[in-house]
Amino acid sequence: MTEERIKEAINTLKESGVRITPQRHAILEFLIVSMAHPTADDIYKALEGKFPNMSVATVYNNLRVFKKAGLVKELTYGDSSSRFDFASSDHYHVICSSCGKIVDFHYPGLDEVEALAEHVTGFSAQNHRMEVYGVCPDCREHGKILKS
Amino acid sequence: MTEERIKEAINTLKESGVRITPQRHAILEFLIVSMAHPTADDIYKALEGKFPNMSVATVYNNLRVFKKAGLVKELTYGDSSSRFDFASSDHYHVICSSCGKIVDFHYPGLDEVEALAEHVTGFSAQNHRMEVYGVCPDCREHGKILKS
DNA sequence: GTTATAAATTATAACTATTTTAATTTAAGA
């Protein structure tokens, strides 16, 4: 089924006139197969075995291409670097404030909050961002030190 | 009442052993009086008349001090620089995706979402982040172009 | 299968927000 997802994604790209290069294929595949939320550098490092000459710019460029095609979402945090999420279905994230682990979770939707925001501020709401911060089971059990 | 707030904030700092310097006072005052969500550079520029020799490092250092004292919250976004919010009462933000304007709004709380996240992921939730994106009345009326 | 060409990749330099460093100045208590 990840196979299927990859094919599907490749087709989406082809249909919007994006050329399929080996690098592009590999980055996309990594995003889908790893099922993680890697940074651009994670991807770069993961693929340097297969593509010893690949440039970081290629990773960034392609992530931008995938974003524009709606295949990938960028998750931005304060200090560190962006993380990238293959856009399967809409979901939210819980983030461990100790180790940084990111876990998906589903929740009906916060349409009501958007509606209230519209009503109170006069804005027309388009979308929202929400994430929960906490401590993951691992960190709780092994008593890891919290990030300052 | 902003006067009162400034005094209160200064006292909070004094009580935690933080020295009150003219720069510190000015940065804090600007945050409270402007009632905006300025970047470090906004603050730096706003105060360069009064403090021609102030270093950007001073702005950043003090914002960190204020954060640690719980007086200020840092709002981080994807591409651009952090914004800083004097921490009066808890509130959420609506952000214009066209001009970047940030407007406060109050909403009861998303405890339920935190609870569900805990239940589903095994994390212990500490807090959350939520913001609504949309188009502000000004941008809607004057038909400004959306940021890509 | 060749060829043409626009698009993609690469290597490197540039950029920007933020932090670090080390020297100098200063707030505040004795």
Add this chain to the structure above:
DNA sequence: TCTTAAATTAAAATAGTTATAATTTATAAC
């Protein structure tokens, strides 16, 4: 007033990301 730890300054360093220009390549037309 004196003392000293803490704060400020100026400058350099850092890190993530983007821009540039030369080279390579995916794709479609032939």
